[in-house]
Amino acid sequence: MGAIRYELIKKCKQTGARLGRVYTPHGSFETPAFMPVGTQGTVKGMSPDELKEIGAEIILSNTYHLYMRPGHDIIREAGGLHSFMNWDRPILTDSGGFQVFSLSDLRDITEEGVTFKSHIDGSRHFFTPEKAIEIQNSLGSDIIMAFDECVPYPCDYDYVKKSIERTTRWARRCKEAHKNTEKQALFGIVQGSTYRDLRIRSAYEMLELDFPGYAVGGLSVGEPAEEMYEMLECTVPLLPEDRPRYLMGVGSPDYLIEGAIRGIDMFDCVLPTRIGRNGTVLTSRGRIIVRDAAYARDYSSLDPECDCYACRNFTRAYIRHLLKAREILGLRLCTLHNLKFLLDLMKKVRQAIIDDKLGDFRKEFFSSFGYKSI
Amino acid sequence: MGAIRYELIKKCKQTGARLGRVYTPHGSFETPAFMPVGTQGTVKGMSPDELKEIGAEIILSNTYHLYMRPGHDIIREAGGLHSFMNWDRPILTDSGGFQVFSLSDLRDITEEGVTFKSHIDGSRHFFTPEKAIEIQNSLGSDIIMAFDECVPYPCDYDYVKKSIERTTRWARRCKEAHKNTEKQALFGIVQGSTYRDLRIRSAYEMLELDFPGYAVGGLSVGEPAEEMYEMLECTVPLLPEDRPRYLMGVGSPDYLIEGAIRGIDMFDCVLPTRIGRNGTVLTSRGRIIVRDAAYARDYSSLDPECDCYACRNFTRAYIRHLLKAREILGLRLCTLHNLKFLLDLMKKVRQAIIDDKLGDFRKEFFSSFGYKSI
Numbered sequence: 031m032g033a034i035r036y037e038l039i040k041k042c043k044q045t046g047a048r049l050g051r052v053y054t055p056h057g058s059f060e061t062p063a064f065m066p067v068g069t070q071g072t073v074k075g076m077s078p079d080e081l082k083e084i085g086a087e088i089i090l091s092n093t094y095h096l097y098m099r100p101g102h103d104i105i106r107e108a109g110g111l112h113s114f115m116n117w118d119r120p121i122l123t124d125s126g127g128f129q130v131f132s133l134s135d136l137r138d139i140t141e142e143g144v145t146f147k148s149h150i151d152g153s154r155h156f157f158t159p160e161k162a163i164e165i166q167n168s169l170g171s172d173i174i175m176a177f178d179e180c181v182p183y184p185c186d187y188d189y190v191k192k193s194i195e196r197t198t199r200w201a202r203r204c205k206e207a208h209k210n211t212e213k214q215a216l217f218g219i220v221q222g223s224t225y226r227d228l229r230i231r232s233a234y235e236m237l238e239l240d241f242p243g244y245a246v247g248g249l250s251v252g253e254p255a256e257e258m259y260e261m262l263e264c265t266v267p268l269l270p271e272d273r274p275r276y277l278m279g280v281g282s283p284d285y286l287i288e289g290a291i292r293g294i295d296m297f298d299c300v301l302p303t304r305i306g307r308n309g310t311v312l313t314s315r316g317r318i319i320v321r322d323a324a325y326a327r328d329y330s331s332l333d334p335e336c337d338c339y340a341c342r343n344f345t346r347a348y349i350r351h352l353l354k355a356r357e358i359l360g361l362r363l364c365t366l367h368n369l370k371f372l373l374d375l376m377k378k379v380r381q382a383i384i385d386d387k388l389g390d391f392r393k394e395f396f397s398s399f400g401y402k403s404i
Numbered sequence: 405m406g407a408i409r410y411e412l413i414k415k416c417k418q419t420g421a422r423l424g425r426v427y428t429p430h431g432s433f434e435t436p437a438f439m440p441v442g443t444q445g446t447v448k449g450m451s452p453d454e455l456k457e458i459g460a461e462i463i464l465s466n467t468y469h470l471y472m473r474p475g476h477d478i479i480r481e482a483g484g485l486h487s488f489m490n491w492d493r494p495i496l497t498d499s500g501g502f503q504v505f506s507l508s509d510l511r512d513i514t515e516e517g518v519t520f521k522s523h524i525d526g527s528r529h530f531f532t533p534e535k536a537i538e539i540q541n542s543l544g545s546d547i548i549m550a551f552d553e554c555v556p557y558p559c560d561y562d563y564v565k566k567s568i569e570r571t572t573r574w575a576r577r578c579k580e581a582h583k584n585t586e587k588q589a590l591f592g593i594v595q596g597s598t599y600r601d602l603r604i605r606s607a608y609e610m611l612e613l614d615f616p617g618y619a620v621g622g623l624s625v626g627e628p629a630e631e632m633y634e635m636l637e638c639t640v641p642l643l644p645e646d647r648p649r650y651l652m653g654v655g656s657p658d659y660l661i662e663g664a665i666r667g668i669d670m671f672d673c674v675l676p677t678r679i680g681r682n683g684t685v686l687t688s689r690g691r692i693i694v695r696d697a698a699y700a701r702d703y704s705s706l707d708p709e710c711d712c713y714a715c716r717n718f719t720r721a722y723i724r725h726l727l728k729a730r731e732i733l734g735l736r737l738c739t740l741h742n743l744k745f746l747l748d749l750m751k752k753v754r755q756a757i758i759d760d761k762l763g764d765f766r767k768e769f770f771s772s773f774g775y776k777s778i
Contacts, residue, residue, distance in 0.1 A: 070729045071722070071725065071726075071733055072726055072731045072732075072733045072734075074731065074732060074733075075732045075733070076733070077713070077733060077736070079713070080719070081432055081653070095729075097726060099725065099729055100700065100721070100724075100725040100728070101409075104700065104701060104721060104725070107701060107703070108703055108719065108721060108722070114719075114721075114722055115722060116717045116722070168437075215774075273646055326474065326478065327478060327481060329481070329482055339451070340773075343452070343490045344490055345482065347474070347478060347482060347488075348445070348482070348488055348489060348490070351444075351445065351473065351474040351478070351488075352444075352446055352476075354473060354474070355444045355445075355469075355473055357446045357448065358446075358448060358449045358732060358735070358736070359446045359448075359449070359450070359451060360446075361732070362451070362732070362736075397451075
């Protein structure tokens, strides 16, 4: 018995998308699932109660950030991340790999690990696969991630080849270092940039290590959508049917639907919270920038089809005023609405899988939302 | 019949403090009452639901700020401030006088009104008593305030004398301009700096104008607490028993208790929200600066005697982390707690009046909170 179990409930006959449920030590969540991102142990602007109210069943937090501040020792002392942040549902933490490679200027990669400078105070730190697991063991998250290298796009073929080989060796070390397999499930991460053969090779190497779940990493980093979909199409079918598959860092509405159609079960992205804080909201008719002067006298709700707290109680004119006046409630309402929009979208995707109509849903959604389907 | 009615329920036999209830077109509130401040049509960081949950019965908003942004025409179009900000309980708006005199660099006072520069874009504006009432009529607040001059402390006797004479003339013009007396109650404001004779004279002049409620303005602007208390002691007894008395801009715990003892029914202050955003919280054992390193590993709640959402669910260590990481939830929780602390304090004050023990309560409170009673 491991820490988690994936139950495949059914597949959409129209698209092959999977409806499932993942059981963890802190309860279960339905898939395909969108995970709101709580980088620093809080989903920016939201309280845990609000996250529950809008239907979040699992959230993600970032190992790199929590290691830097407040430090994983403080979180361990508090009884783990669930207790520290008062979130009793499942939590997934990343390994810190992505942040080490993207946030730190100075970094030095060796076989042993990565030396990097803190984005907060410039202090030097050394991350190894063992260190990334030790920190995540302290955090006590239900799903933890192997320490990997996430290469930029585009990236030289030979570099990516060396990188995935090292990422495999690091994944093995993570597996060996992981001491808490009954309470925390360690996922392996398939890398390989946009090279089909390297993605396939990385997938097979991860499969050999027999993880309770698999992630596809290093996508949505600047490559065209078609290349992302191609990478999913060549790797996801190799992954075992009885384990969850997680597409890392992806969360725009089109990617969520296209990812689910390609067999992905889990997604995370800062998009809804980040654009919400800047006053952009996702609606059933497409994105709107509520800060725009066009909404100064618009006394309708953000989205007529939404029943979130923001849409039930406030007008675009009021929310625009709050944003212009830099009032906190403005970004709270936009963040809440955007998260609800994506969580509701996943609910609709799951219903469409039940109805064997995800292909039809995709077409309808893209025509009303204003995205092109591919 | 006017817009509001004050019911005097009882007086504390130990102190003379008044327990009462004010009835308005948007429901009633118990007095002595603390009004959270929603300067720009939102109590910073809070949602209307949260304000209700912590027991706020009336809030204050600022005419100057709403006139500047979004503009009172937009709020009128939205159906008034209650509808615009989704707050269905009583609202009091100030007249803009205080902000015109304190926020604007360039200002030019004549008998007709005040010319000043916007704190947002430097544009020039002209406020008159009639304009202040017109704006407040557009906002639709239950209690509106006369346009007055709030002089700085200290201030030359002769200037204050001229100023209160003008403030009386302006109050008369406000009363004449007020078109919505059945829905909005206009309060007169007693000024006079720290000069007993001028305070008394201002009070008598306001009484002659027969307002449905009276405010004491221009205190807590830098003068010693003793002088503030002296001013209350010489003016409040002159005010009619059957009208509410409002001490403007005052909200530290000691001032609330001392004000109630001197016959004040209503208070407002940005203190709990402002210090909350900076990570200072009011507790039953005194103020604590949660940002301090001392609380990094303090896994107790902000205040063991508080049952607010912040205290029920989070530790000082977590809230400190949020504040250090500049996370919005941190200032939300501190703001919520501080407001609850003051609203609870007023509840205790009202109970002490019922029990005829407000003097005992004052002594106890000051010894545990760490303030000196005078």
